[in-house]
Amino acid sequence: MCMCRLSAWLSIWKRDIPPAAPRSFQDRPPREFHKAVCSDCGKECEVPFKPTEGRPVYCLDCLPKHRKPPRF
Numbered sequence: 668m669c670m671c672r673l674s675a676w677l678s679i680w681k682r683d684i685p686p687a688a689p690r691s692f693q694d695r696p697p698r699e700f701h702k703a704v705c706s707d708c709g710k711e712c713e714v715p716f717k718p719t720e721g722r723p724v725y726c727l728d729c730l731p732k733h734r735k736p737p738r739f
């Protein structure tokens with residue numbers, strides 16, 4: 668798999684790891700990607716965690732739009 672894609676994910680996720688992410692993700696980033704469909708644009712994408720049913724999954728393009736605003 669492409670490591671540059673993984674680092675792109677991590678650069679976003681490290682700042683705001685969602686509660687849906689397994690705890691192991693915070694300690695050791697996974698090297699496995701799971702296929703998912705973006706809840707925003709409907710595009711097929713891959714996410715570095717196992718998609719949970721009922722929870723929205725966003726692709727790299729849409730994820731920044733749906734991140735919570737940073738706390739100051």
Ligand SMILES: [Zn+2]
Binds near residue numbers: 707725727729730
């Ligand atoms: Zn998307």
